[in-house]
Amino acid sequence: MIQRIQTLYLLLSIGIMTGLIFVFHLWTNSEGQQVYAKDNYLYLGFFVASAVLSLISIFSFKNRKSQFVLGRLSIILNFILLGVFVYQSLNLSGETNVSEKGIGMLLPIFSIVCLVLANKAIKKDEDLVKSVDRLR
Template identity: 65%
Template sequence: MLQRVQTIYLLIALVITGVLPFVFPLWTTSDEKDFFFMFDIKYVTAFGLSTTLSLLSIISYKKRQNQFVIGRLNIILNLILLGLFVYRSLNLSGETVTVSEKGIGMFLPIVAIVFLVLANKAIKKDEDLVKSVDRLR
């Protein structure tokens, strides 16, 4: 059923990882050019996989256990992406030649993780409800 609350959370996570990286830059270079994620293959792959996993999780709404596992994989992928951002920002910290200001795009994986955790909580709640109803039969 697509009208469940976890579907809304997963749609929000899909928008965060699929649309917002095109809007918000990861950082701004010293010559006032915005650096978006599509200039580096690591970020393109990670954001693309995260978006695909969110979509796959939405589509597999009949199999709650698979949906839960896909959500966990997506959380791990977003943690890896966040680790890449932290590593990159620590290597390029301060006023170096190439980077002068970090952008809000670096926080997108954190927001996506929050919504994925909320979706997994709702999926777990649905699974527990179905199990409790099966015990009554």
């Protein structure tokens, strides 16, 4: 069952949460330095934890209920990370020194979309197995 579509969605989420955080900056501070997720251990921890939950979810394909729960936990973790980013962006000074928000702040949104699609496919598989079990 590793070749299912939800595995592709989960792999895409892992790629977003681990690979792209080193490519795209989160914001530019008032001194003109770009801030990446690797610069702050809190953000890096959230990104890595979400990727690890998705990786564990890939390899728990035999237990679809736990796979679904792990996907939901990863979605919740991404929403928390998104909330931290929104809070941080509202606290960035925007008066005299202009601070730019980077595309890295949108990475949790892309990951949430992939995780929702994966959970939808997992739910579809679970419903299919339940319908076949009813026929026996």
